[in-house]
Amino acid sequence: MTGGLEYALIAVAALWGAAAGALLPRAAHRFAVPAGEEWRSACPRGHPLAGWLGPARCRACRETPYGTDAGTASGAGAGAARSTGAGAGPAYGTGAAVPVTVTALVCAALAAATGTRPELAVWLLLAPAGVLLATVDFRVQRLPDPLTLPFAATALALLGPTALVPEHAGEWTTALLGALALGAGYFVLFLINPAGMGFGDVKLALGAGAVLGWYGWPTVLLGTLAGFLCGALYGGALVVARKAGRKTSIPFGPFLISGAFVGLLIGAYTA
Known part of the structure; x- marks a missing residue:
């Protein structure tokens, strides 16, 4: 992709993100x-x-x-x-300042990493929903069912036809398996520690697993680890600042989404 086309694509993605964030x-x-x-x-x-x-x-x-x-x-x-x-x-x-800025930056980064490959359209459509989910969970520690389950279903539904378009860089089958695997993994964590892992996180993991699985199992693993690392760093910072105790509940959805975003960027860039 030539430099001029790359910059134009990033600019258009940022404008889309700003409009969607508004x-x-x-x-x-x-x-x-x-x-x-x-x-x-x-x-x-x-x-x-x-x-x-x-x-x-x-x-x-x-x-x-x-x-x-x-x-x-x-x-x-x-x-x-x-x-x-x-x-x-x-x-x-x-x-609107925060959602506009965050969504624009997320979409621009996705465009820079993905380039002109057809799955970029899917990432740009899903990005505003991810920002909305993270915002709501951060405010009230709740991941709404009308957002989590449709997010996963939409990801798989859009990636299906994308797999038929030339120059794509992923596999729909792995996206489906990634959704099932990550959802099952979070469900086990929910059963082990319901107080530390909400069922909304389990539903959100289905969508995160789908987008990460598109680029393969290493991307699923990377995005999952990045999410837990972000959550651990945030929780540790709160404890150090004495704004939370070791047993304080924190919203994990924003970090699950952040980890998926990091994994998706790296997966798209290296694909």
């Missing part, structure tokens, strides 16, 4: 609830939210200034809200 804040807000609770259906002030993708802003809030109940807003209050430049309403959550 759609994640609302979904992160709605999914980031403790285990056992229903997904959020309203903004922090109680206005119903429509849809799952988009910025974390409520259109109804622009008509209702803070300090006024949603059902009793006056026309004057709405004018005051507009005069403050509220636009689509006050932002809630942590905003």
Whole structure:
């Protein structure tokens, strides 16, 4: 791949990542609830939210200034809200800067490692979902079923036809076996220590095993070890900083995803 084409591909991937990341804040807000609770259906002030993708802003809030109940807003209050430049309403959550930046960097790195091979399209489609999963788990230590299981199914469904396209560098059969193997491995860890490994991690491992398995068993092993190493370093840093004890539970999903990302980069680069 020539230098100009490589840089153009990376730039396009970064733009795609930034655009996709801008759609994640609302979904992160709605999914980031403790285990056992229903997904959020309203903004922090109680206005119903429509849809799952988009910025974390409520259109109804622009008509209702803070300090006024949603059902009793006056026309004057709405004018005051507009005069403050509220636009689509006050932002809630942590905003779009982090998901936009992270997703853009992830997609750019994947493009740099994969090049013009057809599986790049699969990685770019899956990357925003991975960022969303990591964000939600980091916030509330929960990996939503509507994301984990479709992530694995989508990975395998997209890699199937990709294996028929010329110049691909992986094997769909190994991707399937990798999903089953990593899922089974995490399931054993869950049975051994349910307090330290959530069942959501088991479901997420299916998708991670699929993308890692595409490039073979060494990549599966590398990505798995990288995930545990990242988690151990994070937990150790918290203990040293006295922000956690040895028995403190930490979300493992972000590190499982980070390990898969590292393994995928190396696997794609060396393929």
